[in-house]
Amino acid sequence: MKHFFDAYRLKTPLSGNLFKRAKKVMPGGISHNIHYFPPYPFFIKKTKGSKIWDADGNEYVDLWMGNYTHILGHRPQVIVRAIEQQLKEGIHWGSVYPKQVEWAELIQELVPSAEMVRFCCSGTEATMYAVRLARAFTGRKIILKIAGGWHGANPDLSLGIKMPYEREESLGLLPELQKYTKMIPFNDLSGTLQIIHRNKKDLAGIILEPIVGEGGFTPATKEYLQMLRSETKKLGALLIFDEVISCFRVALGGAQEMFKITPDLTTLGKITGGGMPVGALVGRKKILEKTSPEKKSEKWERILIGGGTFSAHPLAAAAGLAMLRYLKDHREEIYPLLESNGEKVRRGMNEALHQEGVNALATGIGSLFQTHFPFQKGGLLNAPHLIHRFTDLKRKEVEFRIRMLTKGIHVMHGGGCLTTAHSDEDIEKIIKATREVAGEMVQP
Secondary structure: OHHHHHHHHHHOHHHHHHHHHHHHHOHHHOOOHHHOOOOOOOOEEEEEEOEEEEOOOOEEEEOOHHHHOOOOOEOOHHHHHHHHHHHHHOOOOOOOOHHHHHHHHHHHHHOOOOOEEEEEOOHHHHHHHHHHHHHHHHOOOEEEEEOOOOOOOOOOOOOOOOOOOOOOOOOOOOHHHHOOEEEEOOOOHHHHHHHHHHOHHHEEEEEEOOEEHHHOOEEOOHHHHHHHHHHHHHHOOEEEEEOOOOEOOOEOOHHHHHHOOOOOEEEEOHHHHOOOOOEEEEEOHHHHHHHOOOOOOOOOOOOOOOOOOOOOOHHHHHHHHHHHHHHHHOHHHHHHHHHHHHHHHHHHHHHHHHHOOOOOEEEEEOOEEEEEOEOOOOOOOOOHHHHHHHEOHHHHHHHHHHHHHHOOEEOEOOEEEOOOOOOHHHHHHHHHHHHHHHHHHOOO
């Protein structure tokens, strides 16, 4: 492992020095754990389109794209202009304003489940509120989540993330709270049905990403989603889609539009805000209205949802409106292009890895993809628990990542996402780098 660390260190000395400074003022030198990787993260100096440049002046084709946020690439003019105009009008008011209504109306138009919209500041916050609302609306306690699924640092859902799933994920989480959250196996109909039926009397809701980020961007099967929709309706529980990543990316209306299955609640983030901090909880009017501060009757009981200082921030509304309007107006060009280029990258990476004799697999859907390194050939990798158990996560997150960086490609989880800014030349460069890295990985 030492030799590829050395090549990275030689390329990024200024980032190395910045990391030493960062560790003196921030725990671990970061403010989001995913930003760290050994031997140290590179520090970004500027971005444009499909490219980023670090403090040392190195150029990379970026596949992380601001946590999958920048579907039009870095700094698209349509977003820059919207933010510049908003800066002239005001930065933060702490009150309602017309753009907020227009933003919510557009989301309502585009997302099938969005009969009503409630904004917040992050995807983590949105999933926290979704769980609270499901319990309040149904009067029940149990939430089912995917084994290995990630929904942000939400205390209700911070279990069953890393193997072995039975362990505590973190100190400071109350076991009394977590006993009401249980795991189900992704894409396993019979296994999931057994758990649903064991908990049916107290089941408040089921939350899942219909395209699982921790599972190599593997989509749920239609049969699996149909079963979840049918069972939750039958039991009076809520079906919650976490579409923080997938909405506006795999289709304009998200995975629910793609699969034609409408959940009761959906959590949104990332692309929703055009690159600004955002979260949103959307869903059926009958459910979301329960969070209204207006007293509807003498029996009205408060459900505390959304009290953030920066909820529906004007800059996020301006950028989000510009982004969603652009995607709506150009949907017939954007989504076929992203689908085609995503398939081209996955196919090209798989061919490069296999030709060089590396046992690896690139998976994904649309513009999203990840690369895995199975311990053995064959075997199904269509769920987080299978990927966590049967693949070499360290090789993906450390060796493949560092080697790709030395070739000028910035990957996350062995892949990332494409945008409309990625050119044919970028795609060729990604595949070429994969082939070169694969050749290095098989050397003794």
